[in-house]
Amino acid sequence: MTIPNRWGLPDLGLGMGLRTVHYQHILEHWPSIDWFEIISENYIDTEGRPIWYLDQIAERYPIVMHGVSMSIGSTDPIDVPFLKKLKALAERVNAVWLGDHVCWTGVAGINGHDLYPVPYNEESLRHMVDRIRIAQDILERPLVLENPSTYLTFRSSTISEPEFIARMAEESDCALLLDVNNVYVTCRNHDLDPNEYLEGFPYDRVVQIHLAGHTDKGTHCIDTHDDHVIDEVWELYRRVMAEAGNRATLLEWDDKIPQFEVVHDEVRKAERFRQAATASEEAGHGI
Amino acid sequence: MESESPQLDRIERWMLAAVTHPNGAAEGLRTPEALSLLPEAARDLENVVLPSKNMSSEERLQVYANMYYWRLIDILFEEHKTTHHILGADLFCDLARDYLHRHPSRSKNLALLGSSFPAYLAEEAWDVPHRDFVVEVARLERATEEVFDALRSPSIDKEELAAIPPESWADAKLEFIPATRLLSFKYPVNAYVQAVKDGEEPEVPEPAPSWVLLYRHDWRVWRSDLTRPQAILLESLRRGDSLGEALAHTASQPGIDGDALAADVGGWFQKWTGLDLIRSILV
Numbered sequence: 081m082t083i084p085n086r087w088g089l090p091d092l093g094l095g096m097g098l099r100t101v102h103y104q105h106i107l108e109h110w111p112s113i114d115w116f117e118i119i120s121e122n123y124i125d126t127e128g129r130p131i132w133y134l135d136q137i138a139e140r141y142p143i144v145m146h147g148v149s150m151s152i153g154s155t156d157p158i159d160v161p162f163l164k165k166l167k168a169l170a171e172r173v174n175a176v177w178l179g180d181h182v183c184w185t186g187v188a189g190i191n192g193h194d195l196y197p198v199p200y201n202e203e204s205l206r207h208m209v210d211r212i213r214i215a216q217d218i219l220e221r222p223l224v225l226e227n228p229s230t231y232l233t234f235r236s237s238t239i240s241e242p243e244f245i246a247r248m249a250e251e252s253d254c255a256l257l258l259d260v261n262n263v264y265v266t267c268r269n270h271d272l273d274p275n276e277y278l279e280g281f282p283y284d285r286v287v288q289i290h291l292a293g294h295t296d297k298g299t300h301c302i303d304t305h306d307d308h309v310i311d312e313v314w315e316l317y318r319r320v321m322a323e324a325g326n327r328a329t330l331l332e333w334d335d336k337i338p339q340f341e342v343v344h345d346e347v348r349k350a351e352r353f354r355q356a357a358t359a360s361e362e363a364g365h366g367i
Numbered sequence: 368m369e370s371e372s373p374q375l376d377r378i379e380r381w382m383l384a385a386v387t388h389p390n391g392a393a394e395g396l397r398t399p400e401a402l403s404l405l406p407e408a409a410r411d412l413e414n415v416v417l418p419s420k421n422m423s424s425e426e427r428l429q430v431y432a433n434m435y436y437w438r439l440i441d442i443l444f445e446e447h448k449t450t451h452h453i454l455g456a457d458l459f460c461d462l463a464r465d466y467l468h469r470h471p472s473r474s475k476n477l478a479l480l481g482s483s484f485p486a487y488l489a490e491e492a493w494d495v496p497h498r499d500f501v502v503e504v505a506r507l508e509r510a511t512e513e514v515f516d517a518l519r520s521p522s523i524d525k526e527e528l529a530a531i532p533p534e535s536w537a538d539a540k541l542e543f544i545p546a547t548r549l550l551s552f553k554y555p556v557n558a559y560v561q562a563v564k565d566g567e568e569p570e571v572p573e574p575a576p577s578w579v580l581l582y583r584h585d586w587r588v589w590r591s592d593l594t595r596p597q598a599i600l601l602e603s604l605r606r607g608d609s610l611g612e613a614l615a616h617t618a619s620q621p622g623i624d625g626d627a628l629a630a631d632v633g634g635w636f637q638k639w640t641g642l643d644l645i646r647s648i649l650v
Contacts, residue, residue: 100614125476129518129544129586149475154377162475185377191472194434196382205374230428233417234378271420299421300430 082325087222089287092142092152092328092353094347099333099357103133105340110140113344117330118149120178125166138173144288144328145178147291150192152211152225153184153198162219170219177287179224179257182208183244183273188262199234205251212252225249226257229265229303231293234337241266246282256282258327259290260316261309265301274316284323291317291350306335309347318353326354335350380414381405386431387467395424395432410443417433419428437469439480446481449560450505453497453571462492476515485509494580497533497571500559507560507579514588515559515583517546522643535650537611541604542646549601551594552576557590584642596623597635 093114098106105111116137124132137143147166151159170178183195198204216223227245239247249256258281267274291314293307309317309331321327331347385480388395395401396409412424417429440463444451451459472480485505488495495501520557522544531539550556554559555577562569578598580591593601596617603613614632625637639645 088369121477124477126516128515128517132586153375153379155379159475183381183516185475186472187376187383189473190383190387192383192435193438193472193477194386194431196386196431197378198375199378207375231430233419235413235415235417236374236378240615269419287555289385297425300419302430302434 083283083323084325085255085287086284087287089255090328091175091202091326092144092315094330094350095142095144095330096343096347097330097332097334098137098143098354099337100130101337102139102340102343103130106137109340111340111344113140113141115144115145115176115328116271117332118173119170120166120180121149123169123173124162131202133214134173142176143173144182144330145173145175145227145358146224147178147180148195149185149193149216150180150223151183151191152180152215152223153182153196153204153208155184155207156187156189157174158214160210160218161324163215163253166351167219169201170221170233170235171301176221177221177224177255179226179255179288181226182248185195197228197230197232200237200239200241202238204254205239205244205248208248209252212248216252216254222253222255222258224255226259226290226348227262228260229259229267229269229301229320231269231300231302240277242277242279246285249282249285256285256286256291257287258283258320259292260320261290261292261294261332262303262312263312264310265294265303268296268301274312275319277324278316278319278323283320286327287322287325288319289317289327289329290332291329292334296301304331304335309349314353315351317350321353329354371621372564372638376406377421381408381415382431384429384431385428386435387468387471389436389464392428392432402635436464436467439472442465442477443481443484447484447505447508449563450508451502452563453501453504454495459494462488462495478512481509481512488525495524499574500554501572503554504560507550507552507556507581510581511588511590514546514548514583515543515584519546520544520646523640523645523647525640526647528640531650537609539610540607540649541610542649543580543605543644544646546588547644548578548581549598549605550581551598551602552579555625557592560590577647582642582644584644596628598630599623600628600632600635 095115095117097115098116098118123134181195186192212223263274263277267277291309292305293309295302295304315337333343381401384398384401385392385395402409405415410439416424416428418424440460443463470483485502488505489502555572555575557579559569578593580593582589599620600613600617603616616627
């Protein structure tokens with residue numbers, strides 16, 4: 081079956097993260113890829129080569145903006161000028177949607193440039209819901225927020241991460257990006273079952289899926305985006321496709337980035353799961 | 368203004384203080400700031416962070432501390448590869464860590480992370496070998512980043528140039544595109560940087576004045592060595608002097624041959640306009 085997202089945002093197919101090492105390949109070959117996702121901050125406050133490439137690529141491919149420093153969970157004041165820059169960039173590249181992470185990245189004016197967790201409790205929930213609403217008002221579009229990879233649990237957490245995210249999305253009316261690699265990494269780090277994590281995940285708010293590789297340190301996993309997707313993560317993806325229906329799916333590869341075709345081949349592996357989801361849906365209709 | 372989420376605010380400030388401490392999270396927990404925010408964490412970290420089956424609370428917090436320095440030092444390395452080459456990996460990492468501790472990022476823009484690194488090396492860093500030279504290399508590398516990201520602007524075209532009456536040139540003032548920097552050094556910095564880029568192992572050079580024009584052309588940043596007369600002329604023009612004033616100023620400098628300057632200047636302008644470095648000419 082397919083659970084449509086409540087905004088009717090399109091299934092863009094299979095996409096790749098746009099990375100500098102692939103710019104030239106893309107302009108020379110205009111590869112057959114459905115869409116690209118950009119790290120928003122890489123194209124803000126610069127008028128150098130990256131934005132020149134992006135302008136050309138945005139003429140031919142749908143672009144999704146994915147940020148890493150909105151810091152929606154921070155207790156610092158909302159950075160309105162930054163949101164306005166995001167909005168301007170979204171208009172410039174005709175972004176299909178834009179988003180960030182369920183996290184904070186800095187406080188007291190200092191930026192840690194990492195995705196830090198909030199305690200999952202009522203106080204954090206109220207705080208984030210309020211800020212998401214403000215950000216969405218400024219951006220004039222729904223935010224698409226991603227479940228982060230996390231490495232610690234606060235004692236003051238009283239709600240599970242998936243429940244927190246579901247309530248946050250419902251109460252702020254935001255959209256979600258479900259990173260299935262992050263589900264795996266977070267569950268490994270918190271001794272949780274990723275299949276239990278996905279039980280009841282609000283698929284009607286999911287407009288995008290992330291896939292990526294990670295580093296298994298034995299005692300924990302780090303979300304390094306530097307390798308192929310492992311089989312267990314593909315299995316989670318298969319389950320999500322089967323339960324939610326096809327969603328715009330993106331492969332992230334951010335470190336030790338191989339040639340374009342290697343990354344492209346990796347994201348193409350998702351096709352078999354998407355087709356399986358379609359076949360399952362058709363079979364369902366036939367019964 | 369006090370946050371509306373006081374407990375969340377304390378946790379965030381506490382966590383950032385812990386994971387950004389240069390000696391690791393365990394020491395970060397015991398800083399006055401962290402102690403004032405969540406003293407119960409210093410008594411027993413499990414009061415704030417739960418352990419997992421495989422990791423203690425401290426080990427889990429340290430994951431973030433490791434990533435903070437690993438990620439940000441890597442960004443400084445990418446920007447300052449020649450500085451890294453001179454200092455060596457260990458000293459570069461130690462200095463970068465100290466720099467990040469003293470000058471934590473206050474911007475969402477990672478391109479600004481190293482904006483004070485040359486000044487830090489000059490004024491704050493402990494015993495830096497070949498400090499004067501290292502600082503100049505870091506300045507060149509930093510300026511390269513600034514030119515890479517600088518504002519885009521149109522440059523003057525041939526028709527606009529041709530339309531300027533010959534008698535107006537002496538009073539003409541030149542405006543350069545934002546993506547240019549003029550740097551003067553006590554050492555032959557550009558030659559050294561190029562040698563390192565070419566895979567050589569150059570010795571730290573003896574002092575010898577040098578001048579470099581950094582500019583962006585075809586979306587790449589280029590480094591062009593300048594002669595002393597070129598540098599004096601460009602500096603004067605960038606200050607806002609008219610072309611006549613700049614030429615007179617340059618010709619008045621000791622050791623500069625005015626006749627040679629007059630003979631050469633046309634070719635220089637042809638090159639600079641050909642590289643689209645001049646934004647406008649006010650006559």
